[in-house]
Amino acid sequence: MIRRFLMILAGLSAFGASPAAAFWEYGHETIATIAMSQVQPRTRASIEWLLKRQAALETPTCPAKTIEEASIWPDCIKPLGDRFAYVYDWHYQNLDVCVPFDIKANCIDGNCVSAQIPRAQRMLADRKLPVRDRLMALAFLVHFMGDIHQPLHVGEARDLGGNQTRVSYGAIGGRTNIHSIWDGLLADRGISTPPAGPRGLLSEATPEALRQMAQGSVEDWVRESWTIAKEKIYPTAAGDICSRAPGAKITGKLDNDAIVGLIPVMRQQVLKGGIRLAHMLDEALDGDHPEVAHPPKPQSIAPAPAA
Template sequence: MMHRLIRLFAPLALLAAQPALAWGDYAHRLTGSIAWSQLSPAARAEVQRLLRSERQLETPDCKLASIEDASVWPDCVRGQYRDRFAFSAPWHYQNISVCAAFDINAKCPNGDCVTAQIPRQQAILADRSRPAHERLQAFSFLVHFIGDMHQPLHLGDKADLGGNNVRAAYGFKAPDRMNLHRIWDSELAERALTEPPAIAPQRITRTQRRAFTAGPANTAARVAEWARAAWEISRTTAYPELQDYPDSCSFSAEALRALPRGMVTPDYVAKATPAVRDQVTRAGTRIALLVNEALATRPAAR
């Protein structure tokens, strides 16, 4: 078993001295690249026009010059311009309990959650009466939040902040700072998405695109379906497959702190990797769907 763990996690030692790639960086940027490859020519032209209004956002420490930048800009401004963008903090997730039936309306007061914000930001992006920089901000939020929603622990929850309060170990990386949510955000995403065969935007087939975008025409209804699927992965894989960690829904906040540290094993990684890769591919395709719809019509000639 130890030899298997060494073979599985040894590549991570080479990454230790490098900047961390995460769902907020590596996976998000990949969703952006996938989306860009599927945008219509008219949508691409409008996005490029909106990107030229970047300076009006007055966030010089957070670059916004491409769809890949847009995919991570909301996380950047939360850190670099915390006071200005504190309002957006709850928009990145929705803690829907996996201990009860799926409820799209749970834990979303006043629409301050990821599933409510996706239709809102799409509507702002589509509104050509708004200033370009406002629509650019909405574009970035839309791209980022679709990515966030496809990370299962941005939706599934056991009263532990989507796994943030679940202590977990991943190979030999700083166990005192590791938790289940972080592992899905970063270490697991890095491994799943860099493992051959690489996910290439141009290799996503029309059949896959149709399957990933099938469903209701209404954005809110689509989002509910996409959210349920991500939530289901957290319910069936992210939580119960964690070795040495009790799969229970009855722990209080105090009890959570006393629970043993769960272990992300090679078997866990093998089961989670296809889900990570599939979710990123779906997210990129669905970003393109909603952006294409928002930018489908040109303003009438005057």
């Protein structure tokens, strides 16, 4: 129903956006597909082994049979009520773009996305944990790496990551907000712009560029997204929000020229999310792990002694 509604709105847009699939699904799934295409063979085998056991999650309405399904599992379980209510705050971290960057801000007791990513990676790597715990960790890691590459999941504190900043986007007018635009309509248009999809995004980067993208830490990547929110997203849509009085209503507009200028930013964020996710999955899973059978490494043969 959400997809159909957004598709209608996108079709009405004066900017000709392609049918909406939205970052809620399209962005996360694209990042997951890119990552799965880039991981090492042992990592891929271990992921597939875990996903075959997705029934252990006991969430039949939210399957995780593929890496793409796992990427949206943390959103799918939100309506399940008290069972998963504790994870709601893990999807974001509201960081003020009007003060110096501080990765520790607004992360009480580790309940924020920047703290949950390394936690999920550690749990995924821990072969002593039950399969269910590792499956959940896999889904959370895949999803949260997508979240931090949508810059409004790490800013801005005063408008709840853009959810309270009303922004016009074509025929939708002021009925949407800047967070939803980056989650959905802009993500859809950006990923769908030729060369489209995971292969299209990968085709735009050299192997060396991909290696460079994988460098850094979670803090580096969050800082990068925060900087995009600070220097590109808010100024383009709403001007200088830091000069406004606290509590002042923030509104804005994205015209076609602005949207076209932001498409490369969105595409780069999705590509980086996939490459960096692959790196984190390899760190957790590439090696000798008991759930995946690997052939023994060939033994070196010493040369025969001279006669």
